[in-house]
Amino acid sequence: MNRRNFLKRSGAGTLPLITGGLAGLAFRGGDAGAGVRTSTAGAAGLDEAMARAGATADAGLGEAAAGPVDGPAPVFLTRDGLGYSPTDYIAKLDQINKARPVKPDFYGARGTVEELLKAFVEMTGKEMAIFMPSGTLANQLAIQVLSGENSKVLVQETSHVYRDEADAAQSLYNKRLVPLAKGKYAFTLEELQQEVNYATHEEYFKTGIGAISIEIPVRRCDAQVFPIEEIKKISAWCREKGYKLHLDGARLHLASTWSGVSIREYASYFDTVYMCLYKYLGASSGAVLCGSKSVIEPMEHLVKVHGGAMYQNWANASMALHTLDGLEDRLRTAREKADRLFAALNKIPGLHVQPVPDGCNIYLLKVDKGYDGKTLAKVLREKYAVWTASPEEDGFSRLRVSEGVGTMDVDATVAAFKAAMPLAKV
Ligand SMILES: Cc1ncc(COP(=O)(O)O)c(C=O)c1O
Numbered sequence: 141m142n143r144r145n146f147l148k149r150s151g152a153g154t155l156p157l158i159t160g161g162l163a164g165l166a167f168r169g170g171d172a173g174a175g176v177r178t179s180t181a182g183a184a185g186l187d188e189a190m191a192r193a194g195a196t197a198d199a200g201l202g203e204a205a206a207g208p209v210d211g212p213a214p215v216f217l218t219r220d221g222l223g224y225s226p227t228d229y230i231a232k233l234d235q236i237n238k239a240r241p242v243k244p245d246f247y248g249a250r251g252t253v254e255e256l257l258k259a260f261v262e263m264t265g266k267e268m269a270i271f272m273p274s275g276t277l278a279n280q281l282a283i284q285v286l287s288g289e290n291s292k293v294l295v296q297e298t299s300h301v302y303r304d305e306a307d308a309a310q311s312l313y314n315k316r317l318v319p320l321a322k323g324k325y326a327f328t329l330e331e332l333q334q335e336v337n338y339a340t341h342e343e344y345f346k347t348g349i350g351a352i353s354i355e356i357p358v359r360r361c362d363a364q365v366f367p368i369e370e371i372k373k374i375s376a377w378c379r380e381k382g383y384k385l386h387l388d389g390a391r392l393h394l395a396s397t398w399s400g401v402s403i404r405e406y407a408s409y410f411d412t413v414y415m416c417l418y419k420y421l422g423a424s425s426g427a428v429l430c431g432s433k434s435v436i437e438p439m440e441h442l443v444k445v446h447g448g449a450m451y452q453n454w455a456n457a458s459m460a461l462h463t464l465d466g467l468e469d470r471l472r473t474a475r476e477k478a479d480r481l482f483a484a485l486n487k488i489p490g491l492h493v494q495p496v497p498d499g500c501n502i503y504l505l506k507v508d509k510g511y512d513g514k515t516l517a518k519v520l521r522e523k524y525a526v527w528t529a530s531p532e533e534d535g536f537s538r539l540r541v542s543e544g545v546g547t548m549d550v551d552a553t554v555a556a557f558k559a560a561m562p563l564a565k566v
Contacts, residue, residue, distance in 0.1 A: 144192075146368075152241075152544050154538065162450055168191060169352070173197050175423055181187055185469065189515070189539055190506065193276055194455065203267035204376070204482075205453075214404070214525035214526065215525065215526045215544075215548045215553050215556075216526060216527045216529060216542065216544055216545075217328065217526070217528045217529075217540055217541070217545070218527045218528065218537040218539075219392060219540055219544065220394065220419045220420045220501065220540060220542050221418070221419055221420030221421065221422060221463075221542050221543065221544075221549060221563055222420075222422055222463075222543060222544050223453030223542075223544075224422060225233040227263055228338065229424065229459070232422070232459065232462075233455060233458065233459065236458055236459070236462045237458070239448065240466060242454050242455075243255075243454065244452060244454050245453055245454050245457070246451075246452070247449055247451060247452075248249040248271045248449070248450070248453050249314035249330055251454055251457075252454045252457045252458045252461060253271055253454060255427065255457075255459040255461055256271070256428070256457040256458075256460055256461045256464075256469065257269040257270070257271060259416070259461060259462045259464055261430065263403050263404065263464075264403060264404060264413050264430045265404045265407055265408060266412075266430035266431050266432065267431070267432045267433045267436070268430065268431065268432065268433050268436035268437070269307075269411070269424065269428050269429065269430040269436065270428070270429050270439045270440070270443075271427075271428060271457065272426065272427040272428065272429055272439075272443065272448070273400045273425065273426060273427070273443075274425065274426070274427055274448075274520075275299075275300070275388070275390050275416050276308065277427070277443065277446060277448055278320075278414035278427045278428075278542060279300070279301050279353065279386070279388055279414055279427040279493060280301075280308045280309060280312070280313060280410040281385055281439055281442050281443070281446075281450075282353075282386045282414060282429055282435070282487075283301070283309060283313070283315060283350070283351050283353055283433070284309075284313045284315070284442070285412075285438055285439070285442070286350065286351040286384035286385075286386055286411055286412060286435065286506045287315060287350025287351045287355070287384070288350065288485075289348070289349075290347065290350035291314060291315055291316050291347040291348065291350060292315070292316050292331065292339055292347060292349050292350055293309060293315045293316070293317050293318065293350050293351050293352070293353060294317075294320055294335060294336070294349070294351075294352045294353070295317050295319060295320065295352075295353045295354075295355075296319070296320060296321050296324070296325065296326070296327065296355055296358060297319035297320060297321055297322040297323065297324075297356075298321070298322075298323065298324065298325060298356060298358050298359075298360040298361050299355040299358065299388065300359060300360075300388060300390070301317065301353050301354065301355070301388060302319055304315050308331060309379065315350060316347070318335060318339065320332065320335055323367065325357070325358040325361035325364035325365070325498070326364070326366040326370060327368060327370075327371040328427075328496075329370060329371055329374050329377055330379075332374060333377070334354065336349055336381075336430050336438045348513045349383055350384070350520075351383065351384040351385065351386055351411075352374070352378060352383055352384070352385050352386070353385075353386040353387075353388060353389040354366055354371070354374075354387055354388070354410075354482055355389075355390070356371075356388070356389055356392060356393055356395050356406065357394060357499070357500050358394045359390070359391070362496045362499055362502045362504075363391065363496065363499055363500045363501060363502045364496060364497070364498045364499050364500075364540065365399050365498050365499065365500055367424070367498065367535075368401050368406075371406075371409050372409060372513055373410075374492075374539055375410070376410035381511035384400075384411045385409065385410045385412075385413045386410060386411065386413075386414075387406065387407070387409075387410040387412050387413045387414070388414055388418050389403075389406065389407075389413050389414060390414065390415065390416040390419055391414050391416065391419050391420065391501075392406060392413070392415050392467070393415075393420060393467060393471060393491050394420065394471070394500045394501045395473055395500050397467070397468070397471040397472060397485075397500065397501070398475065398500035398501065399500070401498075407430065411431055411432065411435065412429060412431035412435055413429070413430045413431070414427055414428070414429045414430075415428055417428065417456055417457075417459075417460040418456075420463075420543065421459070421460040421463045421464060421467075421544060422459045422460060422462070422463040422464075422469075423455075423456035423457070423459045423460045424455070424550055425456060426453065426454060426456040426457070426460065449473045452503075455555070463482070463561050467543065468547050468566065469497060470543040471505060471543055471546075471556050473546040474541055474542065474543050474544070474545040475501075475535065475541060477502070477532060477545055477546055477548055478541040478545050480550050481501060481545075481548070481553055481554065482553040483558055484537075484550070485505075485554065488558055488561060489508075490508040490510065490511050490558055490561055491505070491506075491557065491561065492505070492506075492508075493506075493539065494506075501540055501541040501542065502538050502539070503535070503538075503539045504536040504539075504540050504542075505528065505536060505537040505538075506530075506531075506535055506536050506537075507564065510565060510566060511536070511561065511564045511565055511566065512564050512565075512566045513531035513537055513564070514530045515563070515564040515566075516561065516564035517529060517530045517531075517537060517565075518530075519560040519563045519564060520556060520557065522557075522561045523560065523563075524559065526553055526556045526557070526560075537555070552556065
């Protein structure tokens with residue numbers, strides 16, 4: 141059924157229309173063409189929305205089926221990025237290619253991949269960047285190379301590196317991950333120092349601190365953002381002591397939009413930075429790792445060792461390069477629109493939306509007793525093409541703000557919530 145008929149049949153047509161929405165190559169800054177290195181490997185993990193219990197049917201990859209056919213796009217409050225369906229993805233690539241021809245690469249060398257890596261070098265201020273097939277490989281190889289022979293790697297207990305990478309650090313790289321800040325998104329310099337002291341003085345057989353890995357924002361903590369003042373202190377102390385710092389910045393643009401700290405500033409406190417190409421940069425998979433030449437150069441070899449050198453990567457690279465252009469402005473607009481939307485939703489009886497403390501693009505929605513949050517999500521989706529997640533165990537639905545929200549008609553979306561609330565009464 142096409143979107144217009146769907147809206148007519150559902151009665152939503154009476155509302156105002158709601159519009160909305162590799163193998164690796166390394167590039168060395170200031171040395172176009174010469175800094176080419178191949179690398180890459182692995183398989184992309186599950187979409188984070190699919191992995192989140194309670195939201196699987198409402199968010200993430202399943203949304204593709206609800207994409208627009210010939211009408212205005214629905215509003216998605218369930219995504220970190222645009223979440224193209226295969227059809228939309230192919231159409232978008234075609235559009236990109238017509239505007240600026242996509243250039244092929246050879247195992248990630250040359251072409252559009254190289255242009256993408258150049259953009260990452262400029263954005264982060266690092267010396268080199270390398271294309272990786274997955275964030276998991278980028279994290280693991282960064283930690284391995286930064287740590288050298290030292291085996292202890294300090295991480296947030298809630299981090300992807302600690303919880304979601306299949307113990308790769310332990311089983312493949314002989315590292316011992318030491319978890320800090322259990323259940324939390326950040327640790328303090330004092331907490332880090334205590335753990336380092338313990339590892340240095342209380343263990344008889346010395347194995348050495350290899351690296352410290354920090355995730356910003358933390359996926360498992362509703363995208364909470366490690367406070368920048370603490371990062372500054374930790375970075376200064378680590379540099380003084382010679383400990384290396386890795387940043388898992390899979391969603392770093394989201395943190396940056398809400399914290400006001402630029403990507404370049406975040407990157408400046410770390411030795412290596414990984415950013416995802418598919419969470420909000422539109423690609424179907426892939427990652428980029430940035431750092432100094434001495435850290436990034438050996439990666440080509442290591443990626444090959446892990447079977448990650450992929451023949452051509454231009455499809456992912458061109459989509460990410462295209463999305464990067466103007467992304468910061470679009471995210472700022474999306475945030476402004478979301479702020480207006482949530483302020484208006486808080487005036488609707490029975491509805492409450494609040495930001496996550498130290499959070500970024502995730503907001504918590506709760507309905508009063510007497511309303512059913514699951515029904516609200518279903519009505520919003522089926523009658524008004526507004527996609528929200530169902531409540532989780534704590535009673536909150538997670539609303540996600542992505543760049544697509546920037547094209548939302550705020551008044552129409554508020555009207556959809558107003559119309560849906562009476563239908564969600566129990
Ligand atoms: C914070 C974080 N780091 C790393 C990754 C790994 O990315 P990939 O799926 O490309 O291995 C993810 C994926 O969800 C993530 O959320």
